[in-house]
Amino acid sequence: MLKITKKVEYALIAIRHLQENQDNLVPVSDISASYGIPKEILAKTLQKLASSNIIESYKGPAGGYKITKKVAKITLNDFFEILEGPTAIMDCYFQDGCDHLNSCNIRTPINKINDSIRNLFNNLTLADISQ
Amino acid sequence: MLKITKKVEYALIAIRHLQENQDNLVPVSDISASYGIPKEILAKTLQKLASSNIIESYKGPAGGYKITKKVAKITLNDFFEILEGPTAIMDCYFQDGCDHLNSCNIRTPINKINDSIRNLFNNLTLADISQ
DNA sequence: ATATATGCGATAATAATTGTCGTATATAAT
DNA sequence: ATTATATACGACAATTATTATCGCATATAT
Numbered sequence: 001m002l003k004i005t006k007k008v009e010y011a012l013i014a015i016r017h018l019q020e021n022q023d024n025l026v027p028v029s030d031i032s033a034s035y036g037i038p039k040e041i042l043a044k045t046l047q048k049l050a051s052s053n054i055i056e057s058y059k060g061p062a063g064g065y066k067i068t069k070k071v072a073k074i075t076l077n078d079f080f081e082i083l084e085g086p087t088a089i090m091d092c093y094f095q096d097g098c099d100h101l102n103s104c105n106i107r108t109p110i111n112k113i114n115d116s117i118r119n120l121f122n123n124l125t126l127a128d129i130s131q
Numbered sequence: 132m133l134k135i136t137k138k139v140e141y142a143l144i145a146i147r148h149l150q151e152n153q154d155n156l157v158p159v160s161d162i163s164a165s166y167g168i169p170k171e172i173l174a175k176t177l178q179k180l181a182s183s184n185i186i187e188s189y190k191g192p193a194g195g196y197k198i199t200k201k202v203a204k205i206t207l208n209d210f211f212e213i214l215e216g217p218t219a220i221m222d223c224y225f226q227d228g229c230d231h232l233n234s235c236n237i238r239t240p241i242n243k244i245n246d247s248i249r250n251l252f253n254n255l256t257l258a259d260i261s262q
Numbered sequence: 263a264t265a266t267a268t269g270c271g272a273t274a275a276t277a278a279t280t281g282t283c284g285t286a287t288a289t290a291a292t
Numbered sequence: 293a294t295t296a297t298a299t300a301c302g303a304c305a306a307t308t309a310t311t312a313t314c315g316c317a318t319a320t321a322t
């Protein structure tokens with residue numbers, strides 16, 4: 001439990017790679033080959049990051065991805081939520097419709113813990129991944 | 132991602148219930164009925180907590196579980212690790228044998244983040260669940 | 263034109279989680 | 293002694309989430 005997904009892992013590796021190659025356009029195939037990441041899944045992940053303007057994409061030969069200037073200011077929480085939706089150790093933090101809600105006796109402490117985790121991720125940026 | 136499991140959720144609910152009923156022996160069926168938790172899965176979870184001396188078990192009619200005095204001093208991290216093994220957002224924090232290790236470019240920052248999460252859970256105890 | 267690259271949806275394969283079943287053992291009460 | 297109630301424990305089934313693959317479309321540099 002409490003694991004990050006491969007999708008996020010791959011995305012973090014890619015972000016760091018792009019940060020180290022800011023002067024070049026890097027195609028997906030370069031990154032997937034360098035780190036042994038399945039190409040298609042990485043491609044789709046980077047597409048999502050591009051549509052969120054965290055990276056820029058250029059099509060065609062000699063195309064690829066590059067990071068945007070704002071990338072260093074993106075918090076890990078924002079990054080995670082772009083790829084995986086709301087950060088929550090239990091779904092009831094965001095979602096309603098839990099059958100047990102009326103009898104649930106741990107909602108308040110769970111929410112506090114969740115606040116702490118979100119706070120942790122809100123105080124780290126993608127720049128911290130490159131250190 | 133970053134979810135706690137139902138097993139842990141059920142265990143936390145049970146611990147809080149037992150804390151609120153410290154004077155009685157509470158059978159599994161009481162807890163499972165009160166919160167709509169499948170009995171067998173809760174039973175096995177409480178057995179694990181009993182074998183770790185976090186709660187005490189008494190067999191036979193009028194038997195059941197009660198918390199031990201040390202329960203308030205058990206950290207959430209210990210609790211999680213009893214039920215789910217090592218707390219780590221990526222397996223490579225504890226395990227070796229990652230194919231990508233030689234080329235991995237995010238190991239250091241991931242480990243720092245993991246330290247932070249473990250630190251968070253090491254500074255909360257089961258007593259904090261009852262507040 | 264062609265080769266190379268991203269964009270996107272559908273679906274398959276795998277793994278992890280969650281839940282169920284059966285049986286054994288202990289013990290209080292009758 | 294017998295019965296009813298409770299924990300102990302292993303094997304297995306069902307469900308869900310994650311991970312990976314496939315096919316086709318679009319853009320563009322050469």
